[in-house]
Amino acid sequence: MKLYDRDHSGNCHKVRLLLSMLGLEYESVPVDLGSGENRSPEFLSLSLRGQVPTLTDGDVTVWDSQAILVYLARRYGGEEWLPIEPVAMSEVMQWMAMSENELLFGLARARQNKMTNGPWPWDLVSEYGRSGLAVMNEHLAERNWLALDRPTIAEPACYPYVALAHEGEISLDDYPAVRAWLARIEALPGYVGMPGIGD
Numbered sequence: 001m002k003l004y005d006r007d008h009s010g011n012c013h014k015v016r017l018l019l020s021m022l023g024l025e026y027e028s029v030p031v032d033l034g035s036g037e038n039r040s041p042e043f044l045s046l047s048l049r050g051q052v053p054t055l056t057d058g059d060v061t062v063w064d065s066q067a068i069l070v071y072l073a074r075r076y077g078g079e080e081w082l083p084i085e086p087v088a089m090s091e092v093m094q095w096m097a098m099s100e101n102e103l104l105f106g107l108a109r110a111r112q113n114k115m116t117n118g119p120w121p122w123d124l125v126s127e128y129g130r131s132g133l134a135v136m137n138e139h140l141a142e143r144n145w146l147a148l149d150r151p152t153i154a155e156p157a158c159y160p161y162v163a164l165a166h167e168g169e170i171s172l173d174d175y176p177a178v179r180a181w182l183a184r185i186e187a188l189p190g191y192v193g194m195p196g197i198g199d
């Protein structure tokens with residue numbers, strides 16, 4: 001397997017986390033977004049959007065972190081990480097939706113704003129990110145994991161941009177249940193860190 005990758009990308013880290021937790025070997029292929037390598041015809045033939053993460057596994061190519069998590073979970077993780085029973089699956093998918101909305105358009109954009117003077121108004125995106133953290137905190141006050149009674153792909157999907165919130169100058173002090181959940185993920189077998197988390 002090859003993961004077209006960028007070490008500072010939380011989206012790529014979602015995939016690195018699950019690959020590692022599943023004990024899967026892969027080659028990380030760095031893509032230089034700064035020089036526009038992701039817009040080359042060669043890369044666009046793999047990823048229609050010209051984005052990392054993108055995964056190849058033999059003849060299969062998958063782009064988008066969520067799609068890759070679904071692919072890996074179902075191909076290599078059996079029922080454990082993404083069950084297909086309708087109620088259980090929808091429970092996982094609602095947290096996948098959180099990761100692509102409040103966490104990506106809120107927390108990740110606040111981080112991009114602070115790290116690169118990015119285009120998003122910090123007040124607006126940080127407030128959106130905090131609304132997601134508040135929901136997670138209330139939910140996790142009563143349970144250990146986002147969905148079901150065990151780690152699922154909702155964990156690697158939601159973990160990186162929450163653990164990187166401080167880089168967007170968003171404090172987790174008001175969200176103790178979220179901090180405890182981060183620590184539980186960091187104690188899972190196969191957990192790996194990334195630049196900005198635990199360094």
Ligand SMILES: N[C@@H](CCC(=O)N[C@@H](CS)C(=O)NCC(=O)O)C(=O)O
Binds near residue numbers: 011
């Ligand atoms: N929703 C996508 C977002 C992917 C994404 O935004 N990737 C960024 C790096 S974190 C990228 O490749 N940006 C380059 C571009 O959009 O041109 C996912 O989850 O995979």
